[in-house]
Amino acid sequence: MDPQSGDGTLATASTATRVHVLGAGPVGLLLTALLQPMSGLSVRLYEKRREYTRTRMVRLAAYLAADSVEAYRADHFDGDNVEAVFDPEELAEGLAFRQSIPSDLMALLRRWSQGFCPLNTIERSLSDLIDARDAHPVQRIAAALTAEDAIAMLEPGDVLIDCTGSRSLLRDHLVPGSGDANGDANTLSFVFEHALVVTFLYGQTYVCNEYCKYYKNVENPRYKFIPMVHRVCDDGTVSHVTGIVSVSAEEYEAMPKQFDGEWLRGNFPNVAQSMDRFIDKIKQETHGELVGDLEVIRIPLNLYRARNATSRQYRGAGAGDHPFATTPVFLAGDSAIGSPYFQSISLGFECVMFLAGLIAQRDRDASQDMLDRYESYIYKQWLRVYMQSKMIKNNKDLFESLDEPIALLDKMHIY
Ligand SMILES: Cc1cc2nc3c(=O)[nH]c(=O)nc-3n(C[C@H](O)[C@H](O)[C@H](O)COP(=O)(O)OP(=O)(O)OC[C@H]3O[C@@H](n4cnc5c(N)ncnc54)[C@H](O)[C@@H]3O)c2cc1C
Numbered sequence: 001m002d003p004q005s006g007d008g009t010l011a012t013a014s015t016a017t018r019v020h021v022l023g024a025g026p027v028g029l030l031l032t033a034l035l036q037p038m039s040g041l042s043v044r045l046y047e048k049r050r051e052y053t054r055t056r057m058v059r060l061a062a063y064l065a066a067d068s069v070e071a072y073r074a075d076h077f078d079g080d081n082v083e084a085v086f087d088p089e090e091l092a093e094g095l096a097f098r099q100s101i102p103s104d105l106m107a108l109l110r111r112w113s114q115g116f117c118p119l120n121t122i123e124r125s126l127s128d129l130i131d132a133r134d135a136h137p138v139q140r141i142a143a144a145l146t147a148e149d150a151i152a153m154l155e156p157g158d159v160l161i162d163c164t165g166s167r168s169l170l171r172d173h174l175v176p177g178s179g180d181a182n183g184d185a186n187t188l189s190f191v192f193e194h195a196l197v198v199t200f201l202y203g204q205t206y207v208c209n210e211y212c213k214y215y216k217n218v219e220n221p222r223y224k225f226i227p228m229v230h231r232v233c234d235d236g237t238v239s240h241v242t243g244i245v246s247v248s249a250e251e252y253e254a255m256p257k258q259f260d261g262e263w264l265r266g267n268f269p270n271v272a273q274s275m276d277r278f279i280d281k282i283k284q285e286t287h288g289e290l291v292g293d294l295e296v297i298r299i300p301l302n303l304y305r306a307r308n309a310t311s312r313q314y315r316g317a318g319a320g321d322h323p324f325a326t327t328p329v330f331l332a333g334d335s336a337i338g339s340p341y342f343q344s345i346s347l348g349f350e351c352v353m354f355l356a357g358l359i360a361q362r363d364r365d366a367s368q369d370m371l372d373r374y375e376s377y378i379y380k381q382w383l384r385v386y387m388q389s390k391m392i393k394n395n396k397d398l399f400e401s402l403d404e405p406i407a408l409l410d411k412m413h414i415y
Helices: 026-035 076-085 088-099 103-112 119-132 147-152 210-215 249-253 261-267 269-286 312-317 344-360 367-400 405-411
Strands: 017-022 041-047 057-059 116-118 139-142 159-162 187-202 239-247 258-260 290-306 329-331
Touching (some): 017 026, 026 103, 026 344, 076 367, 103 119, 187 249, 187 269, 239 269, 258 261, 261 269, 329 367, 344 367
Parallel strands (some): 017 159, 041 139, 159 329
Antiparallel strands (some): 057 116, 187 290, 258 290
16 A cells, blocks of 8 residues: 555544654554554654655564563573573563563564565555554655754654654754754764675575585675575466675675566676575575576664664753753664664564554653663663674674684684
């Protein structure tokens, strides 16, 4: 459905708390769907896109649908990080909130966390679910907002949540005095690497496993294609394969955002050869052929966070007449934290579940307390994803040097 097709009249608009959700990507949509049934709220969802067209396949973490602490911590590495960072009471509170999620929404989360699916399927399903709930209409506003628009529309008592993605509308406006001058005023960012995300279809069943990463790359000293094992799937006749190849910053700059195998062969033959060798090894094993060409997009794999994920600085500074001094503002999803190895939607979903829980308790909590609790939660999620991403990057670095013992030893930090 068209992202802007919904239109609601707000029956209780005069008394309800107005919640402005900026951005109807996956995270803004989930947040809206969580807030929608809550009494005393009137939710306004702002989006600039006319259609959901992003077909890339995404995978959500199994922990999103967990119904026990054990299930939440099932991933070997992430589970330990979670135990190290979160108190047992916090985990219990998070699980209790999950159990209160309406069954229509929970069913979707369960389905998506079992495999992987197109991003626009997630967006459309959430959007349709929101539009179908007649009892609690959401007002949908088609607009490409500016930060000034967002600030100007605020009234006393409102809540503002920025879900506008990695180029967040408000992230760098949350520090008094920084305004629009410095693009990094409120952002801590680590560039881990530059990569090509390569996707191709293969006309046979290809069962990918961890060993493929090594032995199909043995003759590739550079530009190893690392398939994402859990994203390789097949429908019985065609396998869908996605993986990444690291490139230098200079190579990255010299490439367009999106291209195909033919462009790669013409412009970066060494990278293309490496891909072709990997695919040839699949062919030798399974006697299939590539279906169509490679689809390639270049992305910087960086890990970042908003140093302030709320308007606490304005409130703390008592910045009198600025609306952020009295209106609680929150960043969620890629607006608040971005992670390099494809965990961001799950992280964003996790954060909006917590935020929805805070908003549900808003009568009990003063705004300052809400801001503090959200900041603390976001910081813990940041530690969690930081530890996991560093581990993945370190493992990738070691992998690149597996056949060179000296280089390998150089990268290992044992004591
Ligand atoms: C190739 C690739 C593969 C990926 N795979 C995965 C994966 O497997 N798992 C995973 O978890 N993540 C994955 N990701 C990351 C994931 O796609 C993002 O983390 C996710 O889309 C972020 O969701 P969001 O809602 O926070 O932001 P976005 O998806 O960026 O949505 C922001 C929304 O806000 C709207 N908006 C922005 N500015 C304005 C404005 N000024 N006014 C009005 N509307 C505005 C935008 O139009 C958009 O709809 C992948 C990313 C890439 C590039």
